[in-house]
Amino acid sequence: MTTESPSEYQDLETLPTAELLAGMNQLDHTVPQTVAKALPQIERLVEVIVARLRGGGRLFYIGAGTSGRLGVVDASECPPTFGVPAEMVVGIMAGGDSAIRVAVEGAEDDAEQAWKDLQAYEINAQDVLVGIAASGRTPYVVGGLRQARAAGVATGCVVCNAGSAVAAAAEFPIEVVTGPEFLTGSTRLKAGSAQKMVLNMLTTATFIRLGYVRGNKMVDMKLSNVKLVERGERMLMDELGIEESEAAQLLQQYGSVRAALGSRGAS
Known part of the structure; x- marks a missing residue:
């Protein structure tokens, strides 16, 4: 997994703050170009989501750790931005909602739990499930996608390594191969930024296509402040x-x- 490859930056603890920041910023510049390479994959998944939501379906995200939190964030921002019901886009986190703030050890290693979590929402063949996993190997996500796909649910994913188990489990995979992190293995950095960009694209493009935007304006946003x-x-x-x-x-x-x-x- 390239996300686990050693950082090209060495002896980080000896570097002054300015060099640490410059190094992270330099690597961050590579993220948009990497996402751009995946645009055809993103487009395919958007078209699937649009079709399912237009037919009365819903969009679900599942993930663990940073990936799971990013899904929850994207889902929670759709109602105020587009005025859609909260149940239209749902983010589910390995370990439950408490894991958003405090890590639940081992939750991501249970390959059966995601499907159990999804049953609470009565997920069905009208819906779309997108698994989010920087590593591409999280058992919680792999298991959820496999069982959802077997049940006729449309499945996609956002991963940051090529040829992963998560991508193999999804019908419409998005692979954004971000490479080694500034801090070795810390996928909340480049990989997390790439995942957030992709999730923003998925929902924003979807709700534009579904008519929740006029011109370039959020005419259905909730006037909450x-x-x-x-x-x-x-x-x-x-x-x-x-x-x-x-x-x-x-x-x-x-x-x-x-x-x-x-x-x-x-x-």
Whole structure:
């Protein structure tokens, strides 16, 4: 596994802070180029997710450690960003929700637990399951993908090593081979950055394709704080050519940017 290969940087404990930061930053520059090589794989999985969600299905993420946390983060950001139900994108972590903050030893080594966790959501053949594992060998993810695939669930993955067991278990694998880390084996660095980029692409492209974006604006976002209310007002001002006071009144009356636009025949 290249993610476990020795770092090209030596004697890290002897380096001044400036050199440590410069080294990490230099390696981080390689991440977008690596993700770019996987764009055709990402596109294929997006098309599958769009089709399943359009038919009433859901998107599930499973993972352990950093990979699992990234899935939970991406899933949790979809409702406020796109105004979708919380159950449309679900992140499941090996070891349960408590493992988001405190590692649960050995949870990732149970090849049967992911499928058991998914049963609580009554996962079915309308849904999509994406396994996230930098190493590409996490038993929790491999087992979950294999059992989901056997049950007719569409399966994808995001891994950072080539030719992995996780990729072999998925119908639509995404392999972003990020190579050795600055700190040997610490996949929360380059690999984690690459995984987050891919997950952001999957859900953002999916919900754009499903109509949750107008132009380049999040017209279905939840107006849950002052910043987002002000953003919504700016959207209305831009789209309708109105003053801030009128935009604020429309937003308060209709409760969402899309509904406010619709009231003016601009939806």
